[in-house]
Amino acid sequence: MNAQSQLSGSELFDVAIIGAGIVGCAVARRFALAGAKVALIEKGSDILSGASKANSAILHTGFDAPKASLELALVQAGRQEYLDIHQDMNLPLVETSALVCAWTPDEASKLEGITEQGRQNGIDRLRLLTSAEARTVEPGLAHNLVAALHVLDEHVIDPWSAPLAYVNQAIALGANVLRQCEVRAGAFDGTWLLETNRGDIRSKWVVNAAGLFGDHVDARLGFQPEFLIKPRKGQFVVLDKAASRQLKTIILPVPNEITKGVVVCPTAFGNILVGPTAEEQDDRIRATVEHDTLAALVAHGSKLVPGLAHIPVTAVYAGLRPATEKKEYRVIHRAGHNAITLGGIRSTGLSSALGLAQHALKLHGGAERGEFASSATPKVHMPNLAESRPRDWQAANHGDIVCHCEMVTRREIEATLSSPLPPGDFGGLRRRTRAGMGRCQGFYCNARLAEISKGYLATPLAVEQEGGK
Amino acid sequence: MNRSDVIIVGGGPSGVAAAIAMRKAGVGKITLLERERYLGGATRHCGHSPFGMLEFGRVYLGAAYGRRLEREIARHDIDLRYGHSVAQLGEDGELLVANPDGLQTLSAKRVLMTTGVRETTRAARFVTGDRPVGIVTTGTLQAYAAFHNMMPFHRPVIVGSELVTLSAIWTCLSHGARPAAVLEPRSHSLVRAPLNWFPPLMGVPFHRDAQVVDILGRGRVEAVRIKRGDIVETIECDGILFSGGFTPEASLFLTSGLAVDLGSAGPAVDQDGRCENPRYFAAGNVLRAVETGGWAFREGRAIGTALAADLLGDPARAAPTKVTYDAPIKLVVPSLLRSGSALPGGLKDFQLRFQRRVEGTLSLSIDGREVWQRNAIWRPESRIIVPRPNNSTGAQSVHFGFREEV
Numbered sequence: 001m002n003a004q005s006q007l008s009g010s011e012l013f014d015v016a017i018i019g020a021g022i023v024g025c026a027v028a029r030r031f032a033l034a035g036a037k038v039a040l041i042e043k044g045s046d047i048l049s050g051a052s053k054a055n056s057a058i059l060h061t062g063f064d065a066p067k068a069s070l071e072l073a074l075v076q077a078g079r080q081e082y083l084d085i086h087q088d089m090n091l092p093l094v095e096t097s098a099l100v101c102a103w104t105p106d107e108a109s110k111l112e113g114i115t116e117q118g119r120q121n122g123i124d125r126l127r128l129l130t131s132a133e134a135r136t137v138e139p140g141l142a143h144n145l146v147a148a149l150h151v152l153d154e155h156v157i158d159p160w161s162a163p164l165a166y167v168n169q170a171i172a173l174g175a176n177v178l179r180q181c182e183v184r185a186g187a188f189d190g191t192w193l194l195e196t197n198r199g200d201i202r203s204k205w206v207v208n209a210a211g212l213f214g215d216h217v218d219a220r221l222g223f224q225p226e227f228l229i230k231p232r233k234g235q236f237v238v239l240d241k242a243a244s245r246q247l248k249t250i251i252l253p254v255p256n257e258i259t260k261g262v263v264v265c266p267t268a269f270g271n272i273l274v275g276p277t278a279e280e281q282d283d284r285i286r287a288t289v290e291h292d293t294l295a296a297l298v299a300h301g302s303k304l305v306p307g308l309a310h311i312p313v314t315a316v317y318a319g320l321r322p323a324t325e326k327k328e329y330r331v332i333h334r335a336g337h338n339a340i341t342l343g344g345i346r347s348t349g350l351s352s353a354l355g356l357a358q359h360a361l362k363l364h365g366g367a368e369r370g371e372f373a374s375s376a377t378p379k380v381h382m383p384n385l386a387e388s389r390p391r392d393w394q395a396a397n398h399g400d401i402v403c404h405c406e407m408v409t410r411r412e413i414e415a416t417l418s419s420p421l422p423p424g425d426f427g428g429l430r431r432r433t434r435a436g437m438g439r440c441q442g443f444y445c446n447a448r449l450a451e452i453s454k455g456y457l458a459t460p461l462a463v464e465q466e467g468g469k
Numbered sequence: 470m471n472r473s474d475v476i477i478v479g480g481g482p483s484g485v486a487a488a489i490a491m492r493k494a495g496v497g498k499i500t501l502l503e504r505e506r507y508l509g510g511a512t513r514h515c516g517h518s519p520f521g522m523l524e525f526g527r528v529y530l531g532a533a534y535g536r537r538l539e540r541e542i543a544r545h546d547i548d549l550r551y552g553h554s555v556a557q558l559g560e561d562g563e564l565l566v567a568n569p570d571g572l573q574t575l576s577a578k579r580v581l582m583t584t585g586v587r588e589t590t591r592a593a594r595f596v597t598g599d600r601p602v603g604i605v606t607t608g609t610l611q612a613y614a615a616f617h618n619m620m621p622f623h624r625p626v627i628v629g630s631e632l633v634t635l636s637a638i639w640t641c642l643s644h645g646a647r648p649a650a651v652l653e654p655r656s657h658s659l660v661r662a663p664l665n666w667f668p669p670l671m672g673v674p675f676h677r678d679a680q681v682v683d684i685l686g687r688g689r690v691e692a693v694r695i696k697r698g699d700i701v702e703t704i705e706c707d708g709i710l711f712s713g714g715f716t717p718e719a720s721l722f723l724t725s726g727l728a729v730d731l732g733s734a735g736p737a738v739d740q741d742g743r744c745e746n747p748r749y750f751a752a753g754n755v756l757r758a759v760e761t762g763g764w765a766f767r768e769g770r771a772i773g774t775a776l777a778a779d780l781l782g783d784p785a786r787a788a789p790t791k792v793t794y795d796a797p798i799k800l801v802v803p804s805l806l807r808s809g810s811a812l813p814g815g816l817k818d819f820q821l822r823f824q825r826r827v828e829g830t831l832s833l834s835i836d837g838r839e840v841w842q843r844n845a846i847w848r849p850e851s852r853i854i855v856p857r858p859n860n861s862t863g864a865q866s867v868h869f870g871f872r873e874e875v
């Protein structure tokens with residue numbers, strides 16, 4: 001469907017999902033797999049335009065999630081489904097494990113409690129380590145480490161290819177993905193009529209997965225919002241790939257009440273990231289990076305892992321967590337109105353998305369009632385962007401390397417531009433291919449990318465020349 | 470496997486000059502790997518600069534200079550491979566190389582790294598603000614204009630005051646873009662003469678002591694907020710160009726675990742251009758930021774000459790002595806010295822840079838004895854040359870001292 005085409009409103013969808021963040025993408029897939037006729041509606045020029053464009057990419061176990069919470073159950077269900085499907089979809093799983101590091105005796109005294117909670121949460125592979133033991137696991141750690149908890153099953157994934165894979169599978173099952181399409185209002189009279197900037201959409205059910213705008217969208221649908229989004233910004237620094245020689249494990253702090261805190265973490269792409277911060281703000285869109293914070297993150301990283309000192313910075317970014325006034329997920333099922341809200345998916349959404357999707361389908365109940373006819377599961381095979389597995393540049397006939405820092409080939413870029421869901425903006429192109437994401441940030445390749453991506457991106461890289469050249 | 474005598478990584482002026490010098494000195498199999506489809510490196514997209522005066526006795530613009538290098542190479546028996554991107558350096562001189570047919574391993578008795586420089590990105594500068602489209606460096610702008618006849622903006626704010634900043638302004642003006650302002654965060658521009666009059670002459674305001682404190686823009690850049698003294702003002706623009714802040718393209722050393730000098734951020738080399746790992750040599754701007762194309766060419770030739778002589782024996786075994794220096798000296802090249810090696814060519818002088826503008830006395834001491842000194846105002850990014858005494862290679866200690874005038 002043409003990105004700008006008007007909608008007629010004549011089609012009746014089984015479910016309209018508002019928001020193509022990681023959660024909306026997973027929900028679209030789950031309903032499409034069940035056989036539902038799905039519309040995935042996103043106001044941004046591409047999927048992952050909100051909270052989901054910037055996170056730490058950790059596939060959590062839930063060892064530190066609140067006991068017996070919905071969040072814990074969904075993180076574990078989501079994680080399990082990811083483990084089940086990632087090979088089929090060619091999505092990476094980097095088995096890094098994590099060390100919760102105590103740098104003071106006071107922090108060390110909390111490790112027992114964390115271990116206990118982890119056990120109660122059903123995570124068995126936990127080991128309390130002395131400083132020396134922890135440094136045999138991760139020789140890069142600073143010597144002033146007091147003790148650590150080794151969480152063997154915390155892993156790292158590709159945070160952008162995963163949701164894209166979910167959407168691709170939904171599309172292969174006939175789902176409609178509407179971008180640059182903002183839901184402005186909705187009315188329910190047995191079915192939903194959603195009013196958007198591109199025309200009306202009719203649907204039997206609606207799922208609000210609007211992330212940072214979850215409360216606003218509930219209000220637009222005519223509901224009294226039951227929660228208030230309070231965005232919490234997280235800034236990151238990404239260190240050069242040289243840093244990956246210094247660290248293989250996720251380094252977690254002993255958590256405090258407010259946040260999981262700053263981690264030092266390998267990425268699937270072979271970098272090390274330091275972050276995120278946790279800064280409350282009112283703005284739901286602007287996620288700025290700030291000079292002093294970034295400098296402090298770099299210093300923090302090399303305090304914990306001294307080998308990171310002097311490693312150049314590749315990138316900096318910031319994301320907003322869709323936090324609310326409460327810690328827990330705000331999942332609301334309004335049965336009489338055929339509506340489900342998946343709100344306040346604050347800091348574990350990448351891990352729980354597939355679990356949230358299962359949960360939403362269960363709340364809907366249509367699959368059990370036999371309302372949908374499911375067909376065979378279409379195969380989705382994602383191009384691998386993870387460093388740990390073969391990349392396209394290592395294979396023959398890739399037709400030139402365009403981005404030298406991330407070794408992105410012309411073939412990869414052309415494939416993504418002609419895929420069922422081509423990138424809608426430069427961020428989307430970067431997330432799909434990694435082009436321009438490396439240490440030179442486009443010094444060598446940006447001009448070539450501008451040429452290749454001409455006509456595809458909502459904000460093109462090159463400006464219109466005077467005289468229409 | 471078909472082993473080369475030398476593999477050169479990078480076909481800019483220094484790599485090409487080294488290849489030809491080694492061929493003339495009788496080296497057998499020379500392989501030059503270049504990841505692009507052309508020679509000339511960074512000179513290729515410099516549409517304006519005069520290149521080639523000293524090496525070819527005539528003046529070329531960037532692209533023509535690159536074509537001249539291609540003609541020169543063609544006259545010699547050199548195994549030139551385009552589209553070959555080196556992905557990893559092995560301790561023993563084995564290189565992992567990507568080319569359009571896939572991956573291959575190439576090996577040589579010696580490897581010469583001539584991978585040049587790039588500019589510091591907005592990310593590495595930690596500039597506060599949004600991250601919209603339209604933020605580039607000079608090299609990127611030049612590539613838009615020279616290779617694709619496109620522009621990334623109409624009305625950019627330009628940050629920096631190095632020579633390359635002039636090149637950025639020139640590229641804008643000659644391609645229909647009008648810079649909204651030129652900013653230098655420091656109180657002195659890094660190059661003096663032209664920057665004081667060129668931008669104002671072209672109607673572009675030039676502010677010293679001006680910092681970008683915020684970048685605004687959702688899709689594309691919409692404005693920057695700058696701070697001058699206590700005043701914060703907003704300048705509307707549709708792009709930002711960060712010029713200069715050159716840094717050696719030494720990532721292959723870093724990711725392969727080979728030694729990098731903390732001062733220059735390039736590979737540490739000795740007087741012959743030889744790295745800590747004696748199978749590796751380096752020349753051109755990868756050694757330090759930043760020199761002209763002509764300098765890179767001559768340096769490539771000199772180090773190529775030394776390398777050709779080095780090939781007659783085994784890789785050097787002597788452990789290098791480190792050259793030490795006081796702050797605010799930023800870097801010294803060569804930063805290593807090896808005794809017992811008296812090859813032709815190589816680095817006859819020490820090259821220095823300062824971190825900041827400072828007045829005082831720079832001195833060189835060998836084994837505790839001062840052998841050279843000079844008092845001056847020293848500027849960052851300006852070339853400083855100190856003749857390298859012959860006895861420096863046998864010395865226990867070689868130290869650059871600095872006494873600041875207060």
Ligand SMILES: Cc1cc2nc3c(=O)[nH]c(=O)nc-3n(C[C@H](O)[C@H](O)[C@H](O)COP(=O)(O)OP(=O)(O)OC[C@H]3O[C@@H](n4cnc5c(N)ncnc54)[C@H](O)[C@@H]3O)c2cc1C
Nearest residue numbers: 019021023043050051052056058183211234348349350351
């Ligand atoms: C700094 C940081 C680090 C994190 N680290 C991790 C981690 O390591 N592991 C982990 O599991 N999780 C992590 N998370 C959490 C995870 O990223 C979030 O939980 C997840 O992204 C939330 O996704 P979402 O789909 O609910 O929201 P969003 O991604 O915000 O998606 C909502 C979408 O709805 C769209 N939208 C809004 N309003 C409308 C409308 N009216 N019409 C149409 N579309 C609309 C938006 O444009 C947006 O694309 C982290 C988050 C942050 C910020």
Ligand SMILES: Cc1cc2nc3c(=O)[nH]c(=O)nc-3n(C[C@H](O)[C@H](O)[C@H](O)COP(=O)(O)OP(=O)(O)OC[C@H]3O[C@@H](n4cnc5c(N)ncnc54)[C@H](O)[C@@H]3O)c2cc1C
Nearest residue numbers: 479481482483504510511518555585608753754761762765
């Ligand atoms: C934006 C910019 C503007 C400049 N403007 C001027 C100017 O106006 N005048 C001037 O005199 N100098 C200028 N310079 C300085 C320039 O660095 C020198 O002129 C000269 O190009 C340096 O030569 P070199 O051989 O050291 O490196 P380069 O010319 O940079 O050549 C390096 C070569 O190595 C190749 N390479 C890098 N990595 C790999 C790899 N892994 N595998 C294979 N090949 C690789 C590159 O593709 C490139 O061709 C400018 C530099 C820049 C970046």
